[in-house]
Amino acid sequence: MIFKIAWRNIWRSKIRSLVVLTSIALGIWAGLLIIGFSFGMNNERTSSAIGSTLGHSQVHSLSFLEEPTSAAVIGSAAEVQAIEELLQEAVFVKGVSTRAIMMGMVSAPKSARGARMIAVDPDSERANSTLPETIVEGDFFESKTRNSVIIGQKLADKLGLGLRKKVVLTFQDAEGNISRASFRITGIYKTLNATWDELNLYIKRSDLAHIIGQDLVHEIMVRYDETEGTEEKTAKLSAALPEGAAILSWKRNSPELGYADDMMGIMLVLVLGIIMMALLFGIINNMLMAILERRRELGMLMAVGMNKRKLFIMILVETLMLGFVAGPVGILLGDLSTRVMMGIGIDLTSKKEGLANLGVQSIIYPEIVPEYYLIVAVMVIMTALLAALYPAYKALKLNPVQAIRGE
Amino acid sequence: MSKTVIEVKDLFKVYEGPVPVKAVNGISLTIKEGEFTALKGPSGCGKTTLLNMLGGLDYPTSGSILVGGNDITSLGENELIDFRLRNIGFVFQAYNLIPVLSATENVSFIMLLQNRPKEEREDRARQLLQSVGLTGKEDKRPGELSGGQQQRVAVARALASKPQFVLADEPTANLDSESTANLLDIMLKLNKEEGMTFVFATHDDRVINRARRVVAISDGKVVSDLSK
Structure with missing residues (x-):
């Protein structure tokens, strides 16, 4: 009967209850939309970086990790091949791609800039990365x-260059000799990450070998069957690698991406916490009003023998019920609007430039993240529980004799 | 000889303040089982304070109140709540029913607090509503009932817990003559047929005239005690 009383009490002051229920539902809705939006944005950025440049993990020599010089190669051609074969033995490895990486300079007729040259095997990149898809x-x-x-x-x-223009690339070979060669631009790419695009350029490994007379390999990019479990898979591979070589997951190769990924969870819980805080005060206010209005009734209940524990439970149930009614509505609204947005995307074209610098597309497609539904549900219940405490305390402090008289 | 239900000895209640007010100033009183007693007196004479103390809603400054031989003034707050639930029925001036519950639910709620089984609660609630003449109104909420009918639900509620006695504070103050007569008929019937002890605090002559014992209180003291 306590549930019945609580339920009916909620509807005693319909407008007030509807206002508080709506605010809870809207708070949850907004929270879920922010979660979907953040995950959409982050996952898109991560999967784009994994697909086009990072792979799920990368093998380097330990010296390359210390200082990425041209001399810090993984090993001889035979050693590299042995590592490639070893990596491909793992069932979850879908492909590998070898690269030479050198810092150098790109000179155009009007200006010159520092650049990172990535020498790739085109067929292998086509098979294992989305880099070819970024050609514009x-x-x-x-x-x-x-x-x-x-x-x-x-x-x-930046350099005022276009297709078929010539540039001069300057770099150091493994012995430290400066080499210089003229190249023709045959493609222009554009990833989601403008910062990456500004620094990195791609040449063929065969061309590099021809110029410096050595086939260098500084990096083996490894692609897994799926991103899920990257750390565990990388750890497995790491154990099998020969001494002097190290494999790092994308999170560790690109700490800023990994950090964003790790921080996002914390940030979202914080955002939800702030929303819940606002709701907390709304619910407290609502319940205090309800108790003030019903003090005669509460006084009577205490007089006739309702003990403090039961009175507390009654107020707790009533407050929780607000959460139980509004919570599912908010979650449903959040889920539906995220699903709608998944189809049409959120267009932030006006902020295109800034977003590109962050490695994010200007149309963001939110994602459904079911585990956050549970987190939201638990947070709503916790908020309602917290919100019940002060009004319940006020009710327990009522003096039945005075309360019955309405004092 | 009837059993003593309430025995009040040298009861004082002093409200401290710049000028201490002796609301109850040395009252001794015995209420026997089956009595139909009115505590009468003008406003501020101390009758409601006395009634609150008899009901365990307020503690005296000194003196003792024995109910069934136990001194309730020595009970702690939680024990007193439990004592009220098991021993006393209350009828208030403003009815104080739970507006979101039907008449039956209002009556059976007290029995829920006593953890009685559902079937017993429902049967007794129906039976009590019938005895206060509210057959057919069982599912009405207080807002759908007249003042007299609401007070009759309150009487049924007071009896639901099978109390030792019923305390009624100005139960007829908000009722018209017809409703008052009706309510008193019902209470007298319950008093006669079930032997229920009633104690009223009232200054309503309609109640005083029908009470079988009238205790007049003035300035916190018993000034007369007449049994008819």
Whole structure:
């Protein structure tokens, strides 16, 4: 009967209850939308970076991790091949791609800039990365032209370059000799990350070998069957690697992405916490009003022998009921609107530039994150429990004789 | 000889303040089982204070109140709540029913607090509502009943816990003559047929005239005690 009383009491002051129920539902709705939006944004950025550049993990020599010089190669061609074969033995490894990485300079007729040159095997990249899909002009090493280079759109803009223009690349070989060669731009790429595009350019490993007379491999990019469990899979592979080589997951290779991924969970719980805090005061206010209005009735209940524990439970149940009614409505609203947004996306084109610097697309597609529904539900219940404490305390402090008289 | 239900000895209640007020000033009183007693007196004479103390809603400054031989003034707050639930029925001036519950639910709620089984609660509630003449109104909520009918629900509620006695504070103050007569008829019937002890605090002559014992109180003291 306590549940019945609590339920009916909620509807005694319909407008007031509806206001508080609506605010709880809207708070949850907004929280879930923010969660969906944040996950959508983060996962898109992460999967784009994993797909186009990072892979799920990368093998480097330990010296490369200390200082990424041209000399810090993984090993001889035979050693590299042995590692490749070893990696591919794992069932979850879907592909590997070898790369040479050198810091150097790109010179155009008008200006020059520092750049990171990534020498790739085009066929292997086509099979294992989404890099070819990021080409916006030209192609991804389709022609057999020697010394072709693919540069990022941002770098092209900065240097005032376009397709088929010539640039001079300067870099150090493994012995420390400076080499210089002329390249022709055959493709311009654009990833979601403008900062990456500004720094990195791609050449063919065969061209690099021809220029410096050595086939260097600084990095083996490893692609897994799925992103889930990356850390465990990487740890498994790590154990099998020979001494002097190390494999790091994308989170550790790109700490800023990993950090964003780890921080997001904490940030979202904080955001939810702030929403719940606002709701907390709304619920407390609502319940205090309810108790003030019903003090005669509460006084009577105490007089006729309702003990403090039962009175406390009655107020607790009533407060919790607000959460139990509004919580599912808010979760349902949040779920539905996230699903709608998943189809149409949230267009932030006006903030395109800033978002591109963060490695995020200008249309964001939120995601459904079911585990957060549970977190939200638990937080709503906790909020209602907390909100019940003060009004319940006020009710328990009533003096039955005075309360019955309405004093 | 009837059993003593309430025995009050040298009861004082002093409200401290710049000028201490002796609301109850040395009252001794015995209420026997089956009595129908009115405590009468003008406003502020101390009758409600006395009634509150008899009901365990307030502690005296000194003196003792024995109910069934036990001194309730020595009980702690929680024990007193339990004592009230098991021993006393209350009828208030403003009815004080729970507006969101039907007449039956209001009556059976007290029995729920006593952890009685559902079937017993429902049977007794129906039976009590019938005895206060509210057959057919069982499912009505207080807002759908007249003042007299609400007070009759309150009487049924007071009896629901099978108390030792019923305390009624100005139960007829908000009722018209017809409703008052009706309510008193019902209470007298319950008093006669079931031997229920009633104690009223009232200054309503309609109640005083029908009470079988009238205790007049003035300035916190018993000034007369007449049995008819």
